[in-house]
Amino acid sequence: MTSHPVVSVIVPAYDSAPLLRDFLGACQASQSRDFEVIINDDLRSTDGTPALVEEFRTGGLDVTYLQENRSMAQGRKRGAAEARGSILLHLDSDMKVTPGLIGECADLLAGGFDALVIPEESFGTTFWARCKWLEKKIYDGVEQIESLRCVRRDIYDKLGGHNERMVFSEDKDFDLRVRKAGYAIGRTRNFLYHNEGALRLRKTMHKKLGYSGTADLFAAEHPEAYRWQTNIFHRFGLYLKNFRYAFSHPLLYGGLWVMKIGEFGFGALGQVRHRLAVRKLDGGVRGGAA
Secondary structure, three states: OOOOOOEEEEEEEOOOHHHHHHHHHHHHOOOOOOEEEEEEEEOOOOOOHHHHHHHHHHOOOOEEEEEEEOOHHHHHHHHHHHOOOOEEEEOOOOEEEOOOHHHHHHHHHHOOOOEEEOOEEEEEOOHHHHHHHHHHHHHOOOOOOOOEEEEEHHHHHHOOOOOOOOOOOHHHHHHHHHHHOOOOEEEOOOOEEEEEEOOOHHHHHHHHHHHHOOHHHHHHHOHHHHHHHHOHHHHHHHHHHOOOHHHHOHHHHHHHHHHHHHHHHHHHHHHHHHHHHHHHHHHHHHHHHO
């Protein structure tokens, strides 16, 4: 019988009990048993997640509850500090593992890889959620967009883990640092389910508006990657390259274009608002000093 390294599955959460029930249920159905789960809940959460964790712990799942999550990057890093495993698997509360994923991660990292990218299959209940499903299909295998989620613990610690100051693309920041250091990155055959839920167009626009205002740090750390991500023509080039979806899923393909044009527009607006606010603050500081 092969001995696998222990995998620590780390999940930041915020009022996510319904999603976490699905997440933990999927972990319980995993073909592997050599893993633990660490839920790091937001300080503001009040949805009964501790009782849910206790329910699954009583059912035999190795799961730990923390309530020390202040941001996605900080929540991941704090969860990693509690991990007992030699392999870290960073997931989100709206995801579900497929039965063979955790075991495959352990096998691949035991076999010579240092970190892993995991494909995603999105699903949801609205038209816009299905547009996100198509978007993920188009991004499958695109290195500039996908980010690694599984990494050896020693490498995570050596590189300092997630940057707690990073909000915009904190996962891509860590991915780029691992790649720059020259570590061997593999890709799993098993995938993650990503629950977009009842996604509305307004919600995804609002998300881009908020995140883009924090993009300056990422831009300073990774200027080339930032230019690629914020160049609308790179995304639309991928959509045109996958024009076959216009025939197989015409409504979703058209909706994807509408959604992404809107997201880029709100993202640009968020950056303008942020820079105007910084300029106003700097002006106030200079005026006070005078």
